[in-house]
Amino acid sequence: MDSINAKYVSQKISKVRWRPVSSAALQQPEVFATGSWDNEDNKVSVWSVGECGGAGEDAFEGDPQLLCELRHAGDVLDLQFLDQDRIVTASSTGAVTIFRHHHNNQTLSVAQRWDKAHRYPCDNAPCTGVACSSPELVSVGEDGRVVLFRVDQSGILRTIDNADSSTIHAVTFLRTTEVLTVNSIGQLKLWDFRQQGNDPAQILSLTGDRVPLHCVDRHPNQQHIVATGGQDGMLCIWDVRQGSMPFSLMEAHSAEMWEVHFHPSNPDHLFTCSEDGSLLHWETSTGSDAPSFLQGGRNSTIVSRSSAAPAGGNQSLISAWLSGDSTKGRLETTHMLPSQTLSVNSLDVLGQCLVCGTDGEAIYVNSRVPI
């Protein structure tokens, strides 16, 4: 954690994402993409970090080097890697764009664009989120639409108009045919594309104040566990299968939480970043040496803040997250950034490498995250 340096890049970073590494090779990620916002000329840029967490390397971590960049119309409100070569972005002009990164000459070009995927009757509506499950893409926007695309098809596959009466802030795939969206009145909605009609399959929300939810992420192994972050900085863990209430709530930040990510290979670790300028690393443990996925329901005492009892009656495996209770000290949080910065808008973690971007126009890379 000591070797985390800022690289100032002259643009406010709204999204960072690591390029996926092939699971066969156990190497650390080296390339990431960023999107900027609030500029007159926004850009999508691809960077390389070079030596990232090499074994025994005590030396100074390489500065991120810019590989290529391309102008982007409108703020980059979301950015995802579709595969090794293609990046999808959501724009504040309402467009969804696919960029192709050419490795041989290090350039970016626009491969496909759906303009006006999100719109109002007489204006553009920002597209706020995209999720990919190749070859399909889902986008959501301020106009409350959920739009389904297929890569390489220029038309739109399906639109759910008026899916939401308020702004949808984020979307993630639960299964190949199901997506989960979060909106600005604090609801999670599950959409099943196999069903016709414009109604969600399920709605979950927190009773009480309708606090807008800004981000959502699914547990990598257990598809029913979902984490969300809201405007008040609360981190909620939900079990989508049962109940319509979150399983546990934790006070995480003092301002909007912009992104939440489970670590893709080690899901006992969770990362959140917020408008208050902090990036937190959450680590849960069940208090015994055995890895959490081998724990049955009986070993870990289940104390949670909601009244819904977990599905522990049958011998289903319970993730440590559903039994997490921060007051019992089984949940550790650490600040990952050395000092308070302007808002941390985005983070991504892969292997042992963490990258985040801030409104202070800086990118931080940490390649020795204790996982």
Add this chain to the structure above:
Amino acid sequence: MEEVDVDPAVTPIPGINVARGRLGFVWGPGDILVYESFSPAGKAAPLGGPFCQDVYAVRKDEDIYSPVLRKLFNESHHIFVGLQKITFDLPSKTKKTQFVSISKNYRSVIRACMEEVQNSCQYNCVSPQVSILLAVELIWNLCEVLFIDAAQAGSLLLHLLDWVRLHKADVDEKAREVLQYESPANHEAFWDVPGSTQTLTEFDVKWRRWHEECNRCLQDGSFASNQHLLTICKILVCDVDTLLEHKELLSTWYHFLVTRLLYSHPTVKPIDLHYYAQASMDMFMDTHSAPEPLDSILMAAFEFDLHQVIKDCSIALNNWWFVAHITDLLDHCKLLQSHNLHFGSNLREFLLLEYASGLFTHHSLWQLAVDYFDHCPEFGRVYLELQIERVPLDTERKALKVLRICEQRQMTEQVRSICKIMAVRALRNNRLGSGLSWTIRAKDAAFATLISERFLQDYCSKGSFSDLDLIDNLGPSMLLSDRLTFLGKYREFHRLYGENRFSEAAKLLLSLMTAKIAPQNFWMTLLTDALPLLEQKEVIFSTEQTHELMNCLEELISVKAVENQDHLMQDEDVETTKLELLRLALARNLAMAIVKEGTVEN
């Protein structure tokens, strides 16, 4: 500052014929809008072609749009915020070291920026930005040596030596050799740092002995054979003429100054510095060339006239960055006396406000400016309040960030105004749910009423509710406004009815009218909704409830009668039919209720 010391720069506006027309203008936050205007006396159109149709924005500071300098602004912002947080109960010795290290941080940021500009500049030319940054770093370094580090006699010269050496980056190798040769090894023994192993006086004594030795060598002519050695010896005894012969190697008067001091007065005290500085400058510069701004600034620094330094820098540079940051640092070192400006705030605050206001005009850097305003105790808040409302809000995410800034500083007026802007925009695009969530955040009751009215109108025209996911889940925010509460409860009534929970639905419906939650113009609809309940086989409304319903009906009729005296009744037939139906249904229900309640259960 009563008079202007320098002539203001003239900027020609292309396309405007100044000879014939007038220039109209209006001040903006960071620029001026300029246009060609008519003379007001209504004379005939003057010759010289058509008037220029364009409006020009004239901006003094182009630097904030430079991508490389943006890094400077961001990094220095980080340092600035860190500086403000330094606690003041540290002992002064530690504080001084901290301030020096912060000063070095600032300088390293400037240097990094300079290198990057230089790297991006092609053909090895020196771009004007680089020279300005060089000058800025030079001045900053000198201020650090003289004011922040406050080097005393003895170490002062060493620091000045470092200062000069650091800024001779463009010197050629030969000069560098000569310089280094000027501190040859055989003099090292006499050149112990004063204060570390010996006191100043001890050093002084030693030095004088060495100097006499050199002089004697010169007089003896022991170096007469070798011209170079002779020159070097003359330099070592600080023979001014020899030094001036090598002017091109020294290249600047302050280099000359430090060289002179090195060889004639190594134990120079800070207060004596300006005598030598003035003398050096006079000796070095040609009498007919006017001193450049940089020279007068450095001279002011040698004279320890901080305010003059700041004032000259403000005039010479077109960006407030440098003066704002250095003044802030000097103020933290408690070096600035409170200097009363005509406009009330102190110098530090004035400069920070100017700098931050300039940042606020930038489409992206406005976020940095917020922190600067925060640390201006007197006027910062007012400035922020005025500026933050002018940030354009293109997306919800940006609006959320602006709102967070306002909420953290309890700027309720601005919060309300921003939420209202977003809510109106949402309503215009028919996003009622978004509009409502903005309204709830602002706790704006009046707007909540407006939105509820829209919902109710929608219901009346379509016969069903839109956005059920919103209305069904209002929660405690329902209480924000009466109309909103009514909307929520009314929807609940429909839900109860849909679930066949008739008695609860009936109770709710009645309470909506009796508790006066429902607006009067909606009562007709409510009573009409009561009809199916009245006509159920089973008695739902009790006698008491039926009586209340009848009361409501009568009240409604009388109110309507008063209203309709003035204008013609339309749909008279429909209205009267409805009323008759209601009366009939109510009467029937009353009858059945009386019977039911009067029946004794076996």
